[in-house]
Amino acid sequence: MFSGKTERLIARLRAAARDGRRVAAFKHKIDDRYDATHLITHTQDRFNAGRAHDAAAIELEAADAEVVGIDEAHFFGLPLVETARRLRAAGKRVIVVGIDNNAWGKPFTPLPQLAALADEIIQCTAPCRLCGKPARFSQRMVPVTSNLMVGGAESYEPRCENCFVPLPGHPPEEA
Ligand SMILES: [Zn+2]
Numbered sequence: 001m002f003s004g005k006t007e008r009l010i011a012r013l014r015a016a017a018r019d020g021r022r023v024a025a026f027k028h029k030i031d032d033r034y035d036a037t038h039l040i041t042h043t044q045d046r047f048n049a050g051r052a053h054d055a056a057a058i059e060l061e062a063a064d065a066e067v068v069g070i071d072e073a074h075f076f077g078l079p080l081v082e083t084a085r086r087l088r089a090a091g092k093r094v095i096v097v098g099i100d101n102n103a104w105g106k107p108f109t110p111l112p113q114l115a116a117l118a119d120e121i122i123q124c125t126a127p128c129r130l131c132g133k134p135a136r137f138s139q140r141m142v143p144v145t146s147n148l149m150v151g152g153a154e155s156y157e158p159r160c161e162n163c164f165v166p167l168p169g170h171p172p173e174e175a
Contacts, residue, residue, distance in 0.1 A: 003124035003125050003126045003135075003158070004041075004124050004126075005097040005098075005124040006039055006040070006041045006042075006071055006097060007041045007043070007045065008097070008122065008124065009025075009039065009047075009069050009071060009095060009097045010025075010039055010041065010045060010047040010069075012069070012095055013025055013047060013067065013069045013095070014047070016066075016067040016093070021066045021067045021093075022064060022065050022066045022067070023065060023066070023067045023068075023069070024050065024061065024062045024064075024065035024067070024068050024069070025039055025047055025048065025049040025050070025068075025069040025070075025071070026049055026050050026051070026052045026058050026061070026062070026068070026069070026070050026071070027039060027049045027050075027051060027052070027070075027071045027072060028051070028052060028053075028071075028072055028075035028076060029051045029052065029053040030075055031071070031072050031075060036051060037049065037050075037051065039069075039071050047069075049069075049071065052076075054076065054079065055076045055077070055079040055080040055082070055083040056079065056083065058070065058076075058080075058083055058087075059083045059086060059087065062087060062092065065092060066091075066092055066093065067092065067093045067095070068087055068092050068093070068094050068095070069095045069096075069097075070084075070094070070095070070096045070097070071097055071098075072097070072098055072099075073096045073097060073098030073110065073111060073114065074098040074099050074102075074108045074109070074110070074111060076110065077109060077110060078109055078110050078113065079110075080096070080110050080114065081110045081113045081114060081117070084096060084114060084117060085117060088117075096114055096118075097124075098111045098114075099111065099138060100112065100115075100136070101136060101137050101138065102138075102171060103138055103139070103140035103144060103156075103166070103167045103171075104166050104167045104169075104170065104171055105137060105164060105166035105167075106166075106171070123136075125158070126158035127158065128158055128159050128160035128163050129157040129158055129159060129163075130159065130160075130163040131160060131162070131163055133160040133162070133163075134160060135158030135159050135160050135163075135164075136160070136161065137158070137159045137160070137161065137164035137166075138156040138157075138158065138159070139156060139157045139158070139159040139163075139164055139165065140155065140156060140167055141155055141156060141157055142155050144167060
C-alpha cells in the first residue's frame with residue numbers, strides 16, 4: 001500500500017517492454033479509486049492496465065502476452081493461484097504484487113499460495129508510521145465493511161509487528 005510494490009511492478013513491466021516483450025498488466029475491477037485503466041503509484045506514475053473482474057478474465061485477456069503483471073492480487077482470491085500456474089505453464093512470465101497480511105493480521109489469500117509457487121519473492125515494506133521499523137502490516141484506520149482492502153492511503157497506515165493492532169474477530173468472508 002505504501003511499500004513501493006506497484007512502482008516495482010511497473011519498472012519490471014517497462015523493462016520487459018523495452019526488451020521487446022509483449023506485456024499485459026491487470027488490476028481488479030473493484031480497484032478504481034485513482035484511475036480505472038492504469039496501474040497508479042502513490043507518486044502518480046501510471047502504466048496502462050486492463051480491468052479484470054476475476055482471475056479467469058486475466059487468463060483470457062493475457063492470451064497474447066509474454067509477460068503478465070497483476071496488481072493488488074489480494075482482490076482476486078484463491079482462483080488466481082490456478083490462473084498464475086496456467087499462465088506460467090503457457091510459457092509466460094507472471095509478476096504478481098499484493099498485500100500479504102490483512103487488517104486482521106492474518107495471511108491474505110492468495111498471497112501465501114502464490115509465494116509457494118514463485119521463483120522469486122521480494123518483500124516490500126514501508127517504515128512503520130509509529131516507530132520507523134519495517135512494516136509488514138496494514139493498520140485499518142477507518143471502519144471495515146468487507147475483507148477487500150479497498151481504500152486510499154488515508155484508510156491504512158503501515159505498522160510493524162509490535163505497533164500493529166489487529167482488527168477484532170475474523171474477516172467477513174471467514175465469519
Ligand atoms: Zn512500529
